[in-house]
Amino acid sequence: MILLVCYGYLSSSISLVQSGLVVDSPQYTVIRSESDFEIRLYGESSWVTALVRGNSFLNSTKSGFHRLYQYIHGANVNSIRFTMTAPVLTSFITPQTNVSIYLVRTYIASESPPQPNPELNLQIDKWRSHCVAVRNFPGFARDDNVDKEVEALVSSLNKHLTGTTTIIQDKSSYTVAQYNASRHLTGRLNQVWINVTVPGCPAY
Structure with a gap:
């Protein structure tokens, strides 16, 4: 080796x-x-994550980012507005059923980000x-x-x-990082x- x-x-x-x-x-x-x-x-690092079930990368990314956008514009328990960060990530998880799972994430430059409002169905991930x-x-x-x-x-x-x-940990799962609006x-x-x-x- x-x-x-x-x-x-x-x-x-x-x-x-x-x-x-x-x-x-x-x-x-x-x-x-x-x-x-x-x-x-x-x-x-800290990320806010939206889980989306669907069969389209593009549509799932748009759906998840809509929820993330609300979070960074104040829809969190502290009503804090964050500046936009990069990249926005969309991770594809190998499906166990006919419906794929996408995890759409945005980076939060804070060690202790506030919890999202419950209706957004988001979670804070510590990587x-x-x-x-x-x-x-x-x-x-x-x-x-x-x-x-x-x-x-x-x-x-x-x-x-x-x-x-x-x-390579898993060739069938991957992440797409997008840096531009x-x-x-x-x-x-x-x-x-x-x-x-x-x-x-x-x-x-």
Whole structure:
């Protein structure tokens, strides 16, 4: 086995600059970088999560984000309004039935975020530190291109990391990260994430 060498550097992702605005984002360290993907070690972070059942990535993301939008605009027990953060995540969970499960999340730059109003059916998730493989892609994330990007990321991981101690935790579950509002028609950034285990990453 070839040990994956960690040559990490601290990312500046804590504040992404988009269209002249500074947007909070969770910190990470890049521990491996290739031309078509990188492996990141994310630190602990807090997310507000909406569970959505459906068979469309796009429709489920819109439905979940509508609830998250209300939360960050004051629909929480403390009536606190938060500034928008990036990215918005949509995680696809391998279905046990004919209906898929999507978890739509927004990052909260607070160690103790307030609980959501009950009618929103949201939950606060505390993420432990863990590693993800990340592939960038432009344009809009849609039902007809997300699966292709996931397949491309898995193919790249198999190509570059075969023979190493890297483990893809679940090839059938993935996360799509979107960094831009829908009104931004050009210069868009999206990513697909897959949880991985590599030397130097904590168990997750």
